[in-house]
Amino acid sequence: MNYKLILDIAIHLLRARLKQTIVAAVGVTFSIAMFISLVSFMSGLNGLLDGLMLNRTPHIRMFNEVKPSDNQPLSLSKDYKGNTVFIHSIKPKDRGKSIYNSMSIISALKQDKRIIDVAPKVTASVLYNSGTIEISGMVNGIDVLAENTLFKISDYIKEGKLSDLFQNNSIIIGKGLSDKMLLSVGDIIKVSTSNGTLSSLKIVGISETGIADIDNMASYTSLATAQKIVGQPKNYITDIQVNLYKKENAVAIAHEFHTVYDVDTIDYLAANVQFETGSSVRSIISYAVGIVLLIVAGFGIYNILNMMIYEKMDSIAILKATGFSGSDVKWIFISLSIIIGVTGGVFGLIFGFIFSSIIDVIPFSSPSVPSVTTYPIDYNGSYYVIGLVFALFTTLISGFFPAMKASRVDPVEIIRGK
Amino acid sequence: MKETILETKGLIKYFYNPSKFQVIKNVDLKIQQGEFVSIVGKSGCGKSTLLYLLSTMDTDYEGQLFIHNQLITGQSDQNLAKIRNEKIGFVFQFHYLLPEYNVLNNVMLPGLKLGKYSKKELEQRALKHLKTLEIDQHALKMPNQLSGGEKQRVAIARALINDPLIIMGDEPTGNLDRKSGDVVFDIFKKLATEFNQTILIVTHDPDFAHKTDRIITMEDGKIIS
Ligand SMILES: Nc1ncnc2c1ncn2[C@@H]1O[C@H](COP(=O)(O)OP(=O)(O)O)[C@@H](O)[C@H]1O
Ligand SMILES: [Mg+2]
Numbered sequence: 001m002n003y004k005l006i007l008d009i010a011i012h013l014l015r016a017r018l019k020q021t022i023v024a025a026v027g028v029t030f031s032i033a034m035f036i037s038l039v040s041f042m043s044g045l046n047g048l049l050d051g052l053m054l055n056r057t058p059h060i061r062m063f064n065e066v067k068p069s070d071n072q073p074l075s076l077s078k079d080y081k082g083n084t085v086f087i088h089s090i091k092p093k094d095r096g097k098s099i100y101n102s103m104s105i106i107s108a109l110k111q112d113k114r115i116i117d118v119a120p121k122v123t124a125s126v127l128y129n130s131g132t133i134e135i136s137g138m139v140n141g142i143d144v145l146a147e148n149t150l151f152k153i154s155d156y157i158k159e160g161k162l163s164d165l166f167q168n169n170s171i172i173i174g175k176g177l178s179d180k181m182l183l184s185v186g187d188i189i190k191v192s193t194s195n196g197t198l199s200s201l202k203i204v205g206i207s208e209t210g211i212a213d214i215d216n217m218a219s220y221t222s223l224a225t226a227q228k229i230v231g232q233p234k235n236y237i238t239d240i241q242v243n244l245y246k247k248e249n250a251v252a253i254a255h256e257f258h259t260v261y262d263v264d265t266i267d268y269l270a271a272n273v274q275f276e277t278g279s280s281v282r283s284i285i286s287y288a289v290g291i292v293l294l295i296v297a298g299f300g301i302y303n304i305l306n307m308m309i310y311e312k313m314d315s316i317a318i319l320k321a322t323g324f325s326g327s328d329v330k331w332i333f334i335s336l337s338i339i340i341g342v343t344g345g346v347f348g349l350i351f352g353f354i355f356s357s358i359i360d361v362i363p364f365s366s367p368s369v370p371s372v373t374t375y376p377i378d379y380n381g382s383y384y385v386i387g388l389v390f391a392l393f394t395t396l397i398s399g400f401f402p403a404m405k406a407s408r409v410d411p412v413e414i415i416r417g418k
Numbered sequence: 419m420k421e422t423i424l425e426t427k428g429l430i431k432y433f434y435n436p437s438k439f440q441v442i443k444n445v446d447l448k449i450q451q452g453e454f455v456s457i458v459g460k461s462g463c464g465k466s467t468l469l470y471l472l473s474t475m476d477t478d479y480e481g482q483l484f485i486h487n488q489l490i491t492g493q494s495d496q497n498l499a500k501i502r503n504e505k506i507g508f509v510f511q512f513h514y515l516l517p518e519y520n521v522l523n524n525v526m527l528p529g530l531k532l533g534k535y536s537k538k539e540l541e542q543r544a545l546k547h548l549k550t551l552e553i554d555q556h557a558l559k560m561p562n563q564l565s566g567g568e569k570q571r572v573a574i575a576r577a578l579i580n581d582p583l584i585i586m587g588d589e590p591t592g593n594l595d596r597k598s599g600d601v602v603f604d605i606f607k608k609l610a611t612e613f614n615q616t617i618l619i620v621t622h623d624p625d626f627a628h629k630t631d632r633i634i635t636m637e638d639g640k641i642i643s
Binding site for chain 1: 496
């Protein structure tokens with residue numbers, strides 16, 4: 001088959017119907033451009049929200065869960081070995097929230113090559129007192145430097161400095177707390193715990209994460225201060241937070257730590273199941289919209305090709321009479337649709353990129369992600385490949401049926417019909 | 419001895435729409451190299467139908483068709499297209515030129531499809547044919563800028579481009595005025611005498627037919643003389 005000649009004929013047919021062809025191609029351009037910008041934007045948003053989640057969640061968190069003991073005294077008894085035993089009314093024993101042997105675990109983890117950093121933490125639920133009001137909340141005693149490498153919390157400190165926590169008895173409180181209790185930097189806040197100890201702490205900063213639940217309840221102090229508030233010794237640690245170089249391995253490593261160190265562990269995926277769902281729903285929506293647009297564009301191409309075939313019946317008949325076979329004619333029309341698809345698609349990619357870049361400079365700010373100043377766009381090459389493949393696929397499908405029809409045109413019928 | 423260009427054996431064709439009836443009845447036909455033949459007969463007697471069978475475009479028939487002693491009946495669509503391209507030149511009553519191409523390209527198209535000659539050579543050959551038909555001054559015009567007679571001459575040039583074994587025409591002068599019709603006839607005549615071109619023309623114009631070498635008369639789907 002002579003591809004050059006077939007392409008030449010296709011191009012001549014296109015030129016004769018330039019306006020309709022352009023309209024059909026613009027349909028493809030529009031849908032691909034929308035697809036690209038939509039997917040890039042949605043994926044950028046996903047990245048942003050994932051980042052939001054990962055900014056707060058350690059890849060692995062180790063802690064002690066309050067739960068009944070797996071081994072009840074009865075199971076130690078030789079007499080009932082092999083028997084099925086029923087024990088009623090088991091209550092969990094409070095072994096404390098403290099992680100047993102936390103110091104040696106931390107020093108072991110610090111040697112682990114897979115780990116970026118280890119941030120021990122003491123959490124305590126407290127009542128904040130100011131004047132006559134009491135607000136319940138949570139004090140996080142943190143290892144200031146490690147916590148900052150893991151979660152960049154200095155980004156959220158609106159007033160004061162994170163390093164001020166190195167002072168004794170200092171605290172950084174959430175914005176919501178400071179608003180409610182009319183406290184500002186330099187004031188004193190009273191904190192009481194469930195076992196009755198009351199401490200006075202100096203406010204050295206205000207933090208704002210943008211999440212009301214956190215800002216209304218949480219405050220930060222150093223590890224030592226937190227241990228003092230709850231009246232516990234220096235080895236009292238309630239959480240060990242770990243970030244990995246490869247967060248994909250979090251599930252496996254979390255399991256490993258659970259067995260090796262005999263503590264409860266949770267990986268970031270298990271802790272944030274709903275985020276994954278949100279991400280995939282957003283992707284599905286953008287792909288669905290893109291595909292719908294493409295199907296509409298496909299009908300446009302189908303229409304123009306069908307119209308062209310009716311208009312060009314005479315030309316098809318004469319081509320067949322002068323020696324072009326049915327399959328030659330079929331390829332002429334398939335080439336037509338490919339030309340429309342490729343030009344429409346390529347322009348779609350270009351416009352998709354342009355639209356994405358426009359979205360990318362629209363200002364957008366959220367206190368929860370201080371590093372972001374414009375709408376997020378994910379410039380991922382694979383979307384452009386998918387877009388072009390989609391465009392080609394739809395144009396091929398929508399061109400195929402008209403092409404088959406053209407290939408079956410009976411020249412005798414046309415020539416006789418005059 | 420002259421070569422046989424076209425031969426049919428017991429050609430039969432039915433139409434089934436609206437009811438079954440036989441249009442072509444047992445036609446045996448032989449056309450020799452260099453003959454200028456006309457087919458005449460009353461309107462509706464089956465002349466066009468017969469020509470479309472001979473042209474290989476209509477494959478729905480019984481009996482056998484030979485071109486250059488090669489059996490054509492039963493060949494694939496692809497092969498038939500190739501045979502039409504290489505061995506048969508067509509001229510229709512309504513000058514079917516491709517409106518998207520200029521005159522020169524219209525003439526060259528079947529040659530480009532055949533691919534025997536380069537584009538340059540084809541251009542030379544096309545111009546030579548256009549010159550023989552005295553329309554070379556219109557080579558770069560579009561078909562819609564030509565008169566009916568001129569278009570028909572372009573169609574003849576196109577039919578000639580691949581040096582076909584036979585040129586077939588279905589009332590090629592039927593849509594032309596007397597003068598243009600005569601010009602077209604003279605061209606066929608010239609091709610037959612000067613270039614020994616085999617030509618088969620369906621016509622209902624008795625004057626046209628009488629000037630050809632041989633007249634085949636049809637009546638009611640049969641050849642009667
Ligand atoms: N597609 C068709 N279906 C049914 N009958 C047809 C068809 N084409 C032609 N006919 C009939 O076949 C007969 C022969 O037609 P045709 O070959 O065109 O005659 P001619 O060219 O001699 O005038 C006519 O009676 C015509 O009505
Ligand atoms: Mg007729």
